[in-house]
Amino acid sequence: MRPVGEGIWVSGTNGTDGSEHENDDVRPAEPDSRDSSEKESNSASAPTEQFAAFAPPPTGDNSPNEPDDRAGRTADSPAGPDTDEPSPSDAPTTVIPVVKRPGRGEEPSTTPLQRSSDTPAPKPVGSTPLPTSESRPAQPQDSRPAQDSRSAQDSRPAQDSRPAQPPASPPTPPPPVAPPPGGNSGSSGDGSGPWWSGLPKRTVALVVGGIVALLAVLYVADLAISSGKVPRGVTVAGIEIGGEPLDEAEAHLREVLTERLDEPVRVLAGETTGEIVPAQAGIGIDWDATLDRVGSQPLNPFARLASFFGTEEIGVVSTRDDAALVVALDEFTAAAAYAPREGNIVFEGGTPVPVIPQPGQRVDIATASDVFAERWAFGEVSLPVEQVDVTVTREGLDRALADIAVPAVSADLVVRGRDGTAATLARDQIGAVLSFVPDGNGGLTPEYHPEAAVEILAPQLEPTETEPRDARVEIQGGSPAVVPGVKGELVDWAKTLETFPQLLAVTDDRAVDAVYQTVDPELTTEAAEKLGINEVIGEFTTGGFEYASGVNIRLAAAEIDGAVVKPGETFSLNGYTGPRGTAEGYVESGIIEAGRPGKAVGGGISQLATTLYNATYFAGMEDVAHTEHSYYISRYPAAREATVFEGAIDLQFRNPFDTGVLIQTITTSSDVTVRLWGTKTVNVQSITGERTNYTDPNTITLPAGPGCIASAGAKGFTVSDTRVVTDAKTGAQISNATRTVRYDPVPVVKCVEPDEKDGADSEGDQGAGDAPAPASPAPAPASSTPESVPVGAPAQAPGEDVADTAEPIAQPETAAPPRRQPESVSIPEPAGTSAN
Structure with missing residues (x-):
């Protein structure tokens, strides 16, 4: 108006x-x-x-x-x-x-x-x-x-x-x-x-001033009332202490949080859950630092006003034992982590099956420790997980499936050989010769395995092949003669399967012709003639074995007969003969088992090993590996004999000459001879030392039966052998080597019937021998036990002395006898008895 x-x-x-x-x-x-x-x-x-x-x-x-x-x-x-x-x-x-x-x-x-x-x-x-x-x-x-x-x-x-x-x-x-x-x-x-624009300015000023004065009075009153208390809205790990007096708030926190230290905290990492007790994980509470976070009453009027309408979480400051915390979290983080599953294609029969890629997951232990130490007081901790990406995408997987895998199994693959023979790689066998790997660009690259295809195809074409046969040297009319080798005709699988990837990519006409090649024998006729095998360079004979040992000796000797050791090659007796079990015709014979004479299949081969060792000894071969018997056996030369045990003890020698060596074996019902042929360039002399350091045997009493083999026993001793090698033409000494061996005493074994009372304990007297053996070997009665040596026993039944004899015993001539070495034991036996 x-x-x-x-x-x-x-x-x-x-x-x-x-x-x-x-x-x-x-x-x-x-x-x-x-x-x-x-x-x-x-x-x-x-x-x-x-x-x-x-x-x-x-x-x-x-x-x-x-x-x-x-x-x-x-x-x-x-x-x-x-x-x-x-x-x-x-x-x-x-x-x-x-x-x-x-x-x-x-x-x-x-x-x-x-x-x-x-x-x-x-x-x-x-x-x-x-x-x-x-x-x-x-x-x-x-x-x-x-x-x-x-x-x-x-x-x-x-x-x-x-x-x-x-x-x-x-x-x-x-x-x-x-x-x-x-x-x-x-x-x-x-x-x-x-x-208010129509009001006088003075009235407006008075109203505004009154409002400000009222607010100031309220601010001062609120500040006075809350003095000495925790600021409004403050919470610690969800515990509301806002507005409480400081001492009461501290007591409240100590009571609640101390209990939480001993309570299990639920821990999550992705989809993995578990529980960890903070106190057991090395977690504690830094009370001073935690209470410092509470702070004092805010002076900012706007902050005070805001405290009426919200809360402020200040958390708990924790102490930690990092080692204990890592141990507590390690098992959980390991369970929460899993490797990514790359996309791939596998074959189930003749069907390619896609493996869908799936990212992996891992938990960083350092980050997990920090998070747990910060959040444990809330009763549940969610640990951060990192995703481990895969390199193969779903698109790349689908592309490899459609372009490579599906065509590969569409039909059989055929290799045509001679005389109408064919080898077939069936479609349900494709998975054995085709696989996939990531290509680094999201796809899959095929990997072909021709060797696996050859394993399937080659046996089917063997009838169309001719194997090469090495030239060999035979003793004919008392002298060596070269038997010419034979060339072979074999499938060249490398050339035959050159187009293997292309064959698997087509869906029809999946056939290829086999490519044959001429193959020379490993030892050609010309090479055999150049070996220089023309005279005997080493020979040795042993005898006195029983029938069962003779069976095993003759089988093994026949296997190595005619073996040629080329210049620089190493010969292995176990390697050349292979397994020596019942399937190969070997029988049970004497061995050393559990420190005393025993029996096992293949026993007696050590006599062939000793004979071969001595032949190579005098032929000038280089000793690579050999082991003496634990007990001395009288028919073998002291410190110049060897034992073998399949899978544990072997006899090996090396041909150090420029000419080849032919092994010839000759066996009878009572002895075995090994003769080495080649080109003689050296002379060898053996010098056996005196026996010293005699030791008395123990006496063992066992119940009579098949498991007890009686033995008269013999003393143990130490002896050495020196080999002197000289040039066959000039007589100049080439080498002089001494080997010292200590043999254990042969225990006295008594087989007692259950009703006999001879004063001996049924478990055997392990003291000094009641009937000491003579100082020197004496002839044994006709019923003497077979020679106890670990020869040819199956690996599943090794004796104690087998382990002992596994130790090499090469000592200088002047060296003191070793404290414990496998030594041969002299068991006097009449001629014709069986021994290993």
């Missing part, structure tokens, strides 16, 4: 014809010294209300009966009746143009105020009642320009601005006017600002 004239405020709504007034508001008005043009402009600018006001009474120069020369009147303006006492209805009026809100069908009017020139000026407001809507005459709209109104108002006398007289009685207040839709109820009447 605005003052529009001198004297009163009127607020209401006029019809467009000026005939209606609603919600008239009549108040005393302050004099308004603004010019009429400003007042007219202010009146016309109100967008939400319509105003009407009475003009001030005319000055003394304008009587009621005189024409009004002020601008704003029109020639046809109606005049009131010419009377001395104007009635309220006759009072001159000023019509404020109707102003309606834009957008409601009316534009704000710029028509100036209208006043009748024939109507006398109204009386002061104090003595003249306000006209009602019924008595107010309608005023026509004035179409004159607005500038005429402004000029007329500007020419009005200054008396028009005199103060209005107070009304005789207060006017009846009109009913309130509802705010316009969408308007701001807190705005001033003209909608130009907030509700």
Whole structure:
């Protein structure tokens, strides 16, 4: 609402014809010294209300009966009746143009105020009642320009601005006017600002100051009340201690968190779960550092205000024993980790099956330790896991499956040999010769295995092949002769399967012809003739074995007969003969078992080994490996004999000459001879030393039966042998080597019947021999036990002396006897008895 004239405020709504007034508001008005043009402009600018006001009474120069020369009147303006006492209805009026809100069908009017020139000026407001809507005459709209109104108002006398007289009685207040839709109820009447814009600045300042003072009082009061307490909203591992006194908060935390140290904490890593007890994992609590995190009351008013609406988790500061923590987490992290599964293709019969790639997972133990130490107090810890990517994509897998694997198994592969023979690689065998590996670019690369194909195909074409046969040297008419070798015709599988990948890529006509090649024997006729095998260079004979040992000796001797040792080659007796079991015809014979004579399949081969060793000894061969018997055996030369045991003890020698060596074996029912042929270049002399350091045997008493072999026993001793090698042409000494051997005493074995009482304990007397053996070997009775040597026994039944005899016993001639060495034992036997 605005003052529009001198004297009163009127607020209401006029019809467009000026005939209606609603919600008239009549108040005393302050004099308004603004010019009429400003007042007219202010009146016309109100967008939400319509105003009407009475003009001030005319000055003394304008009587009621005189024409009004002020601008704003029109020639046809109606005049009131010419009377001395104007009635309220006759009072001159000023019509404020109707102003309606834009957008409601009316534009704000710029028509100036209208006043009748024939109507006398109204009386002061104090003595003249306000006209009602019924008595107010309608005023026509004035179409004159607005500038005429402004000029007329500007020419009005200054008396028009005199103060209005107070009304005789207060006017009846009109009913309130509802705010316009969408308007701001807190705005001033003209909608130009907030509700307080109409208030005096001093009032606004007082209100604001009061609010600030109130907030300050509340801040100080809140700060005083919370002094010495934990800030609001603080939690430690989910434990709410905000607002508690500091000492009570500490006690609360110590009670709860100390219990949690001994409670299992659920640990997760991906899909793997487990439990770890913090205290057992080396976790503790740093109370000082944890309580320091609580802090003091915040002074920032905004922080204090925010504490009413949220929480602050400060966590627990832990101490840790890294070694114990790693141990506790190691098993869990190992279980949580798994290797990636690369995409691949496998074959199930004749069907290729794709292996879908799957990333792996791993847990970094250092990171896991840090996370557990930080989060254990919450009762559950989720450890971070790292994904281990795969290199094969699903697209690459599908491509290899469609382009390679499926065609590869579409049909059988056939290799055509001679004479109509064919070898077939069936489609369900393709998986044995084809596999896939990652190519590094997301795909799979095929890998072909021709050797696996050869294993399947070669046996099928063997009938079409001719194996080569080496040239050999045979003793014919008492002298060596070369038997020519035979060339062979074999399938060249490398050339035959050159197109193997291409064959597997096609789906029809999957056949190829076998390529044959001529193959020379390993030892050709020409090479055999150049070996220089033409004379005996070493020979030795042993005898005195029993029948069973003879069977085994003759079998092994036949296997090595005719063997050729080329220059620089090493010969192995076990390697050349191979297994010596019942399947090969070997029988049970004497060995040394558990420190005393025993029996096993293949026993007796040590006699062949001793014979071969002595033949190579005198032929000048280089000793690579040999072992003497634990007990001395009288038919063998002392310190110049050997034993063997399949899989444990071997006899090996090397041909050091430029010519070859032929092994010839000759056996009878009682002896065996080994003869070496070659080119003689050296002479060998053996010098056997005196026997010293005799030791007495023990006596062992066993129950009579097959497991007991009686023995008269013999003393043990130490002896050495020296080999002197000289040049066969010049006689110059080439080498001089001494080997010292200590033989164990042969125990006295007594086989006692259960009812015999000879004073001996049934488990055997392990003391010094009750019947010491003579100082020197004596002939044994006819019932003497077979020679006890570890010869040819199966690996599943080794004796104790087998392990002992595995130790080499090469000593210089002047060296003291070793503390414990396998030594041969002299068991006197009559001729013809069996021994190993």
